[in-house]
Amino acid sequence: MADVNRGNRPLSPHLTIYRPQITSGLSIFHRVTGVALTLGMTLVVCWLLAAATSDQMFAFVDGLLTSWLGYLVLLGSTWALAYHLLNGVRHLVWDMGYGFDLDNVTWSGLAVLAGSGVLTALVWAVIWYLG
């Protein structure tokens, strides 16, 4: 029994063989957005640290974040955060044992994708009107 045929067993098809699907695509996107949020989180900490340090430091970091590149990064981070949050809730629902059949997985995936766009637009609209 032990050590029989080790290393010579068939492997399941890998990324390069699988046809791209909504399920795998959104799963990969959850990871990508999670890793990407490292940047947004670090920028927020830099901003808070600068505010705690001095007027000059704050002016520099705040100016960086409110430049066009800063706003672009923050817009991307908002979308990544919205997607990661909504898809995270989707994962929690699966963990409770619901919605794991193919039909539900497909529509909840599309809903999360659309919802992340709506949520991002909503957050920026609120900032635009009240900020």
Place this chain on the structure above:
Amino acid sequence: MSYRTPFITARGHGSAGSGTHHWWQMRVSSVALTPLTMIAIWPFAMNLGEGREAVLAAYANPFNAIVAVLFLAVGFHHLMQGLQTVIEDYIHQKAWRTGLLLGNQMFCAAVGLAGVFAVLKIAFTN
């Protein structure tokens, strides 16, 4: 011919050597982060570009400060555990893997605690 089965090397361990502990911690932190995120983004978003005085006043408010500290502490712990899984999944070369896992823990702890310190300093001195 060995009669040892691979079972002995697998028993009690998940892929990271710690069973379901990591997995469960991720569920707990994600449940906590869902409301925390939706509250914590506002003092940041509303005061970005509004000047330092506005930011100091915002985080001098205990509610904003407490939410920010909780969000940063739980958020960076969640980030660290997530990045750890990504490293464990894709980096197989031993030296790189160990180095990146160490670097990840130190980076997330340092940046997360720096953020907590900044919020507390603002809250206590304004």
